[in-house]
Amino acid sequence: MEIIEESLIKKVDCIRIPVPDLNLALKFYKDSLGHKILWRTNNSIGLGMPESETEIVIHTESEQFEVDLKVDSAIKAAERFKKAGGNVIVEPFDIPIGKCVVVKDPWDNKLILLDSTKGIYKTDSSGRVIGLKK
Numbered sequence: 114m115e116i117i118e119e120s121l122i123k124k125v126d127c128i129r130i131p132v133p134d135l136n137l138a139l140k141f142y143k144d145s146l147g148h149k150i151l152w153r154t155n156n157s158i159g160l161g162m163p164e165s166e167t168e169i170v171i172h173t174e175s176e177q178f179e180v181d182l183k184v185d186s187a188i189k190a191a192e193r194f195k196k197a198g199g200n201v202i203v204e205p206f207d208i209p210i211g212k213c214v215v216v217k218d219p220w221d222n223k224l225i226l227l228d229s230t231k232g233i234y235k236t237d238s239s240g241r242v243i244g245l246k247k
Contacts, residue, residue, distance in 0.1 A: 126183040127168040138171040150240040181225045187212035190226045
């Protein structure tokens with residue numbers, strides 16, 4: 114296996130927590146636990162952690178808990194992952210801020226890798242997503 118000095122995974126982008134009701138989850142995570150709203154869509158809310166850039170994302174989009182890892186390019190990450198001996202489970206696909214790919218390492222651990230090649234969320238004063246900023 115070839116050793117490459119540049120790390121593929123740059124940081125933990127977010128922790129996605131499935132919830133059945135966004136308003137109830139917001140009362141818990143924001144009002145009771147003190148996390149501030151960074152952005153909001155109809156199906157998810159990004160909350161900040163004061164000592165990290167990692168977001169807590171509460172969402173009603175699926176029933177799956179996941180950790181999303183940031184890469185420079187999901188397409189290049191898929192290629193590099195395969196070359197290193199991992200498997201691509203879901204080929205790179207579009208997400209609002211860029212692309213995402215689902216991979217498994219040689220020990221069958223599923224990883225979600227995403228990039229923000231389209232930009233990051235632009236929000237209004239209430240945190241509602243109104244577009245993207247590059």
